Amino acid sequence: MLELKGIYKWVNTGNNRIFLLKDVDLSVKPGEFISIMGPSGSGKSTLLNVIGMLDTFDQGEYNFLHESVHQLKVKQRSALYKQYIGFVFQAYHLIDELTVYENIETPLIYQNIKTSERKALVADVLDRFQIVGKKDLFPTQLSGGQQQLVGIARALIAKPKLLLADEPTGNLNSKQGEEIMSLFRELNREGMTIIQVTHSEKNAAYGSRIINLLDGMVAQ
Amino acid sequence: MIKNYFKIACRNLVKNKGYSVINIGGLAVGMAVAMLIGLWVYDELTFDTYHKNYDRIAQVMQHANFNGKTETQVANPALMGPELRNKYGSDFKYVVQSSWTGSHLLSIGDKHITKVGNFFEPDAPDMLTLKMLKGTRAGLKDPYSIMLSASAAESIFGKEDPINKTIKFDRSFDVKVTGVYEDLPDNTSFRELKIMMPWELWLIQNPWAKQMREPWGSNFSQTFVQIADNAAMQKVSARIKNAKLNNVSKEEAKYQWAVFLQPMRKWNLYNEFKNGVNTGGNIQYVWLFGIIGVFVLLLACINFMNLATARSEKRAREVGIRKAIGSLRWQLIKQFFAESYLVVLLAFVFSLIIVVMLLPLFNEIAGKKIGVPWANPLFWFFNLLFILITGLLSGSYPALYLSSFQPLEVLKGTYRVGKFASVPRKILVVTQFTVSVMLIIGTIIVYQQIQHAKNRPIGYTRNGLINLGMEPEIREHYETIRNELKNSGAIEEMAASNSPLTQVWNTNGGFEWEGKDPGMAVDFPNNTVSYEFGKTVNWKIKEGRDFSRDFATDSVAFIINESAADFLGFKDPVGKVLKWNGQPFTIIGIVNDIMQESPFYPIRPTVYHTSGYDNMYNLILKLNSQQNAKQSLSRIEQVWKKYTPNVPFDYKFVDEEFGSKFRAEERIGKLSSYFAILAIFISCLGLFGMASFVAEQRTKEIGIRKVLGASVVNLWRLLSTEFVVLVILSSIIAAPIAYYYLNSWLINYDYRIKISWQVFALAAVAALAITLITVSFQAIRAAIANPVRSLRTE
Incomplete structure (x- = not known):
């Protein structure tokens, strides 16, 4: 599905070069559920963002579904991730001004999908996540767990091939966390490829493979 | 998608009520101002276009050399029309000789009504393309006819058909109504004319006009023409240059009369001449207000941009999310434009409401009768253009700026508006306040300047003076009436004079004196006054003495004003001889200059003499200061009605007539002060919004500082300093620009103030004070907030 080869990312401060990612190799097959772990500052989120094409890297190759991401222009890259990648954030990042329904609908709008089709798709997802009753509420009217549920629904609405989650349970209590994680497991079983960043061993255990990062390097 | 954009935009508006009010309100006020000014400019630019032949109509005017200076006048000899018709006939389609515009008494039975009108030659209705409601445009062919405007016809005859009805005209002639025309609209030069009479009738009414010794030497009428369809205005104008000079005597030729055509297109906007050059006129105000309109609108747009970018940190997260879930930049640009257009549309609706509400007031101030041209497609076309441009202007910066955020930075929370992000915002605030300060300076x-001219010495005492027209019966019983009024205690004194105190009706040439340059042609205002004129108006004799009934020789004596004394160049003028048309007059006194004309220009050398009452058309009465004016007036009316029962008692306070000399300037002063207030209001709205966002942005900083022991005053200073610096900078930029423009405005006036630096200081202080008040509200609110709460928001 995707392959990283010798990825480096650095920032220069004065004469020093600080490496955020150092010679990272990673290959992900379709249907995997990978957990990236590591202490604070080890580069977990940076790696996830590089994979999600939200961030760039300075050296190395990145192939995503037979496209060479490192050779793509910004526009092509955003077209690519728009189509294949869904994001889930620790802080949910729902748009406060939009209702649950509209938040979920927004990615479809950006993909120029027709209204009738949008309605059907959103209705499906609402139904599946059992939040039909909440569709007209605004994010601030929901609990954290519910907000994250909406966040996941929004990430999945455009039927991505890859779901990226940056500490999806970080802001939730343990019960809510468990619910989210079991949802992830269920999605994975249905064939969704998932990469999550997490601090918690317990959450990592939901995945099929664990990658440990330390100072920007994959620990063997 | 558009629907989605608007939905979000609406929610944003509702959610941030304060922000929306400032934004929409400010923009609506700005748009309303721009729209009012737009209507005004349109009105000015379409002046006189009511007449279909607008492009081919012209007034015959003359340049001449008076007292060594080139002056320009509209007055023409009555022979000008016939001359043009006979000798240059192929150049003109119509030539129309006309009288001055004056009031005339129309009587039907016991009903007496005064209406304003002109006497025209018969082609006038065709030339002016009058819209005839009844009768035809041929209505001025018979000398004893009259044409009425629709409003005049209604006020005289009500619902009756006026055609062929007979009216007693000025109590002396029976004239027949031959036509009724639609009233001329307010933005035409002939708007005042409610009645039109044949020029032939004027000649009958004023037989002296045909018996003059030198008919080419006296300018007492106007000439209008419409050039031939194939003729060119410039060429015809050049061709008729000597139309008068060819006909005048050698003495008269010294004035170097040069005839030319002033096209109707220029009557209103280019009405000023200096040294024989058409220097402009109202067009300068069209430009001035046009620029102000654009600026005020710009200020409002700047507010929008400023507030939008000031809120950028709040919106940044949303931009980040949208980009992370797949929005392209141009989609965000569209979204922000949708928001700005929604605001602009709402503001436009409000601005229409404001315009409709303010139009009556605006018309009053501007002296116009402008309506909103709802049915005019041009109006809507401009509005559409206006909305498009305003939306583009106000939406472009936020749209382009906000959409450029990098999603990752924003979402990680590491995003901070950069050090220089506020620079464009500061530039915008400086622009706003520069304009505001300039308008404040301009208003002051x-x-x-108006005050300066009002305080100018006028040479007489205006208090309690009234002016009345002199009717033949009054002239006949002059002495009796004077005694009767004086004895009744209604007045202190009464005088007759050729001109009213606030105008010059008569000027004469033909003056000779010792030491005069023989090649120079002079022209002095020459006022014929009764013996008591000086006493009535309380003029100040500087040297010599006043007219007196005790000296029989005073019928060949002049009293001259100071300017005349200077101009004549006598060392000791009293007792010297001034010849007028060969006849010697002795100068018996010098009076302080009496301001009869414009308060902004030098007073012309003027002579006063006394003779029979035949040449006196005005009565000046000094009301008894010991008695209630109302009582005195009713007493005067009683006496009046005794002698002229059929003439309305129509008096004018000299004070008011004097005040009307300032109307144009006062209008400009008022308009510019209102615009200044609006500009400041809009700028303050923006400032208020900005200050509140800055305070919000720095909430945490303020909390920390407070915990560390900062006082409210410290914090207030911290938050206000930035704005104060900007406003000071604006004042510094505004001063030279304002100086330049005001100086070139003042140059139009001969009698003018010097611009003092204090005005600039005052404007700067005013702007600063307003800024501080605006900003302090937010600053103090932020400063007195409980720090525990603000720190917890992290």
């Missing part, structure tokens, strides 16, 4: 200077 215009008022100073």
Whole structure:
């Protein structure tokens, strides 16, 4: 599905070069559920963002579904991730001004999908996540767990091939966390490829493979 | 998608009520101002276009050399029309000789009504393309006819058909109504004319006009023409240059009369001449207000941009999310434009409401009768253009700026508006306040100039003076009436004079004196006054003495004003001889200059003499200061009605007539002060919004500082300093620009103020004070907030 080869990312401060990612190799097959772990500052989120094409890297190759991401222009890259990648954030990042329904609908709008089709798709997802009753509420009217549920629904609405989650349970209590994680497991079983960043061993255990990062390097 | 954009935009508006009010309100006020000014400019630019032949109509005017200076006048000899018709006939389609515009008494039975009108030659209705409601445009062919405007016809005859009805005209002639025309609209030069009479009738009414010794030497009428369809205005104008000079005597030729055509297109906007050059006129105000309109609108747009970018940190997260879930930049640009257009549309609706509400007031101030041209497609076309441009202007910066955020930075929370992000915002605030300060300075200077002219010595006492027209019966019983009024205690004194105190009706040439340059042609205002004129108006004799009934020789004596004394160049003028048309007059006194004309220009050398009452058309009465004016007036009316029962008692206070000399300037002063207030209001709205966002942005900083022991005053200073610096900078930029423009405005006036630096200081202080008040509200609110709460928001 995707392959990283010798990825480096650095920032220069004065004469020093600080490496955020150092010679990272990673290959992900379709249907995997990978957990990236590591202490604070080890580069977990940076790696996830590089994979999600939200961030760039300075050296190395990145192939995503037979496209060479490192050779793509910004526009092509955003077209690519728009189509294949869904994001889930620790802080949910729902748009406060939009209702649950509209938040979920927004990615479809950006993909120029027709209204009738949008309605059907959103209705499906609402139904599946059992939040039909909440569709007209605004994010601030929901609990954290519910907000994250909406966040996941929004990430999945455009039927991505890859779901990226940056500490999806970080802001939730343990019960809510468990619910989210079991949802992830269920999605994975249905064939969704998932990469999550997490601090918690317990959450990592939901995945099929664990990658440990330390100072920007994959620990063997 | 558009629907989605608007939905979000609406929610944003509702959610941030304060922000929306400032934004929409400010923009609506700005748009309303721009729209009012737009209507005004349109009105000015379409002046006189009511007449279909607008492009081919012209007034015959003359340049001449008076007292060594080139002056320009509209007055023409009555022979000008016939001359043009006979000798240059192929150049003209119509030539129309006309009288001055004056009031005339129309009587039907016991009903007496005064209406304003002109006497025209018969082609006038065709030339002016009058819209005839009844009768035809051929209505001025018979000398004893009259044409009425629709409003005049209604006020005289009500619902009756006026055609062929007979009216007693000025109590002396029976004239027949031959036509009724639609009233001329307010933005035409002939708007005042409610009645039109044949020029032939004027000649009958004024037989002296045909019996003059030198008919080419006296300018007492006007000439209008419409050039031939194939003729060119410039060429015809050049061709008729000597139309008068060819006909005048050698002595008269010294004035170097040069005839030319002033096209109707220029009557209103280019009405000023200096040294024989058409220097402009109202067009300068069209430009001035046009620029102000654009600026005020710009200020409002700047507010929008400023507030939008000031809120950028709040919106940044949303931009980040949208980009992370797949929005392209141009989609965000569209979204922000949708928001700005929604605001602009709402503001437009409000601005229409404001315009409709303010139009009556605006018309009053501007002296116009403008309506909103709802049915005019041009109006809507401009509005559409206006909305498009305003939306583009106000939406472009936020749209382009906000959409450029990098999603990752924003979402990680590491995003901070950069050090220089506020620079464009600061530039915008400086622009706003530069304009506001300039308008404040402008308003002060215009008022100073008006005040300056009002305080100018006028050479007489205006208090309690009234002016009345002199009817033949009054002239006949002059002495009796004077005694009767004086004895009744209604007046202190009464005088007759050729001109009213606030105008010059008569000027004469033909003066000779010792030491005069023989090649120079002079022209002095020459006022015929009764013996008591000086006493009535309380003029100040500087040297010599006043007219007196005790000296029989006073019928060949002049009293001259100071300017005349200077101009004549006598060392000791009293007792010297001034010849007028060969006849010697002795100068018996010098009076302080009496301001009869414009308060902004030098007073012309003027002579006063006394003779029979035949040449006196005005009565000046000094009301008894010991008695209630109302009582005195009713007493005067009683006496009046005794002698002229059929003439309305129509008096004018000299004070008011004097005040009307300032109307144009006062209008400009008032308009510019209102615009200044609006500009400041809009700028303050923006400032208020900005200050509140800055305070919000720095909430945490303020909390920390407070915990560390900062006082409210410290914090207030911290939050206000930035704005104060910007406003000071604006004042510094505004001063030279304002100086330049006001100086070139003041140059139009011969009698003018000097611009003092204090005005600039005052404007700067005013702007600063307003800024501080605006900003402090937010600053103090932020400063007195409980720090525990603000720190917890992290």
